[in-house]
Amino acid sequence: MSDDSSSRIASTLREWISTAPAGAKLPSSRELVARYSASPVTVQKALRSLSSQGLVESLPGVGTFVRAAPATGSGDYGWQTAALGTPGHGLLTQPASLQPASTNSVALHSGYPDPELLPERLVRSAFSRAARTAALVGRPPTAGVPELQAWFAAELRAMTSAGMAPVTPRDVVITPGSQSGLVTAFRALVGPGQPLLLESPTYWGAILAAKKAGVAVVPVPSGPNGPDPDELARTFEQTGARAFYAQPSFASPTGALWPPDLADRVLDTVRQHGAFLIEDDSAHDFGITAEPQLLAGRDDDGHVVYLRSLTKSVSPAIRVAALIARGPARDRILVDTLAESMYVSTVLQTVALDIVTQPAWRTHLRRVRHQLKTRRDLLLSGLREHAPAVQVESVPQGGLNLWARLPGTVDLARVVRDCETAGVVIGSGDEWFPAEPTGRFIRLNYAGPNPGAFADAARVIQEAVMANVESR
Numbered sequence: 001m002s003d004d005s006s007s008r009i010a011s012t013l014r015e016w017i018s019t020a021p022a023g024a025k026l027p028s029s030r031e032l033v034a035r036y037s038a039s040p041v042t043v044q045k046a047l048r049s050l051s052s053q054g055l056v057e058s059l060p061g062v063g064t065f066v067r068a069a070p071a072t073g074s075g076d077y078g079w080q081t082a083a084l085g086t087p088g089h090g091l092l093t094q095p096a097s098l099q100p101a102s103t104n105s106v107a108l109h110s111g112y113p114d115p116e117l118l119p120e121r122l123v124r125s126a127f128s129r130a131a132r133t134a135a136l137v138g139r140p141p142t143a144g145v146p147e148l149q150a151w152f153a154a155e156l157r158a159m160t161s162a163g164m165a166p167v168t169p170r171d172v173v174i175t176p177g178s179q180s181g182l183v184t185a186f187r188a189l190v191g192p193g194q195p196l197l198l199e200s201p202t203y204w205g206a207i208l209a210a211k212k213a214g215v216a217v218v219p220v221p222s223g224p225n226g227p228d229p230d231e232l233a234r235t236f237e238q239t240g241a242r243a244f245y246a247q248p249s250f251a252s253p254t255g256a257l258w259p260p261d262l263a264d265r266v267l268d269t270v271r272q273h274g275a276f277l278i279e280d281d282s283a284h285d286f287g288i289t290a291e292p293q294l295l296a297g298r299d300d301d302g303h304v305v306y307l308r309s310l311t312k313s314v315s316p317a318i319r320v321a322a323l324i325a326r327g328p329a330r331d332r333i334l335v336d337t338l339a340e341s342m343y344v345s346t347v348l349q350t351v352a353l354d355i356v357t358q359p360a361w362r363t364h365l366r367r368v369r370h371q372l373k374t375r376r377d378l379l380l381s382g383l384r385e386h387a388p389a390v391q392v393e394s395v396p397q398g399g400l401n402l403w404a405r406l407p408g409t410v411d412l413a414r415v416v417r418d419c420e421t422a423g424v425v426i427g428s429g430d431e432w433f434p435a436e437p438t439g440r441f442i443r444l445n446y447a448g449p450n451p452g453a454f455a456d457a458a459r460v461i462q463e464a465v466m467a468n469v470e471s472r
Contacts, residue, residue: 009036009046017055022068026056095204096416096427105420106450106457108379109427111252112312113286113400113447117371119355119364123315126354127347135350142342143334144174144322145349151356152322156296156306165300171326173334176344177319178282178309182209184340185278185305185323186245188332190215195241199227201403201432201441203252203280206245210434219434220244222251224394224403226258229265236273243276249292250283253432253443254403255396263295270303276329277304283399285313285365286447288373290397302326305333310352312400313365320344320352372447375454376402379446382458389465390442390458400447403429406440411468416442418464424457 013026027035032043047064050056058064096109130136143149149172157166175181182205190196192214198206200219210217218239221228227246235241246266248258258266270277279295296306302325309321323333337343355361376395379402383390391405406412416428429441442461446454 005036005038006042006045006049009038009043010049013046013050014055017050017066020066022066024066026064026066028063095208095431096425099425104423106424106453106460107448108444108446108457109425110445110448111400112316113368114449116449117368117447118313118315119361120315122355122358122360122364123318123351126351126358129354130347130350133350135346138346140174140343140346140349142338143170144172144344145346145353148172148174148320148349148353149322151353152308152324155308156294156324159292159294160297160300164298167296167324167326171324171330173323173325173330173337174344174349175321175323175337176341176348177311178280178307178321179205179209180319180337180341181307181309181321181323182206182245182278182280183212184333184336185307186210186213186215186243188336189276189278189305189329190243195239197232197235197239197241197244198434199246199251200434200438201253201429202245202434203247203282204431206280207432207434210245217434221438222254222256224254224256226251226256226262227266229262229269232266233269236269236275241275242273243278244270245278245280246295247280247282248295249281250286250396250399252282252399253401253429253441255394255399255401257290257397258293258295260293263293263298267295267298267303271301275303279304279306281306281308282312284308286368286372286400287398288369288376288396292398296324302329305329310356313368314352314355318348318352318355320348372398372400375446375451378451379444379454379458382455383461386455386458387462387465389462401443401445404442404444406442406465407469408440409470410440410465411470412440412442414468415461415464418467419460422460422464424460426461 029040029043033040051058055067056064057067099109146169149169152172153167153169160166175184186196186209194215195218196210196215197218197220198210199222207217218235218241220232220235248263250257277295281292281294284292296304306324307321311319325333380392380395383392389407392402393405396402406415412428412430416426419426427443429443430437432443
């Protein structure tokens with residue numbers, strides 16, 4: 001019996017416990033073994049899970065019993081409102097993409113791929129091998145494990161234009177995930193109170209990181225084909241900004257892949273203003289019908305600071321990313337990472353390196369590309385057939401999601417709530433704008449579980465939209 005078996009036993013017992021009185025005795029372990037045709041180890045694991053959740057308590061030699069529900073706290077925490085003041089990060093709730101969803105829901109809101117799109121076997125094997133090495137007790141160099149630095153540098157060199165000076169392993173600083181990398185880049189390269197240009201809409205995590213770093217966010221209009229280059233140039237002129245955060249490849253949420261001429265114009269603008277372009281390549285491993293187009297591969301004078309994470313493509317449990325920068329910018333980034341996290345776990349770095357250097361890693365990525373295309377097309381066809389009110393303005397060539405516009409008179413918050421009530425969890429597009437939203441949008445992740453239910457989900461979304469269109 002597997003871990004899934006113990007989870008199923010625990011789930012069944014949890015349902016029974018929910019209706020049982022406090023003190024009710026559970027069947028003995030022997031009875032549970034016979035009832036579920038499970039091993040004693042599997043049954044004990046299920047019982048330990050219930051105990052850790054505070055649902056049962058075991059008395060040696062007597063049995064396992066349902067715990068009484070804990071008394072509801074009645075403390076008055078009102079004083080904390082004044083003590084805490086306004087939240088520095090600007091958020092009072094979790095973003096929709098981080099909200100949990102029930103297993104019975106069609107989850108189109110998450111920013112992560114379904115576990116079946118991850119290299120589980122490679123991850124398990126890599127952890128097993130790492131457990132037999134000095135990684136368990138060793139501390140890495142502050143900038144990262146040298147072999148992992150070299151791998152990230154080699155990956156970028158492979159996509160660097162001819163004639164450009166390639167990056168070196170020393171230019172790479174390993175960070176504990178891309179979110180930490182964003183905060184570090186904004187704090188080290190921009191600084192509190194200084195302007196940072198962001199595409200609008202853009203990744204909600206970048207908006208949050210900018211607020212944590214204390215920078216002044218300045219939105220630049222962007223869409224399915226990338227930012228407006230003329231507006232970008234004007235904004236640089238007006239603000240005197242020295243940094244622009246962007247996602248040139250399969251942007252979240254729009255899915256945009258910048259064409260080469262736009263990439264050249266943006267780079268020219270950045271160079272003219274003596275500024276940095278912070279390139280977030282979070283969807284690098286999720287190309288479907290195109291390859292990522294890296295601005296870092298077109299720059300050898302330090303204007304582009306490049307961020308790539310392995311968390312989404314390898315495993316959410318392996319929070320490993322790299323910031324690649326040259327010159328004094330790299331040194332400032334390293335100093336900031338020391339103040340923020342000191343270093344990244346040697347075990348996680350060793351595991352990440354093991355996975356991405358296995359021959360099976362490339363095979364896995366090819367398989368994921370095919371699976372993403374199938375899922376994307378399933379969701380698109382479901383929307384076209386069953387949700388005509390949902391307009392997908394551009395079919396993404398990579399990434400994990402569709403960016404869709406709803407009628408301008410729709411009550412977006414109610415659409416989201418009604419969909420969730422009907423078992424379809426979607427994300428409001430409002431969270432992806434650093435300033436006021438320019439329309440009613442939703443972001444739909446096609447990399448989540450249960451793609452066979454996409455057509456039914458489209459029907460639910462259509463019904464919710466039509467039920468909440470406001471009359472003018």
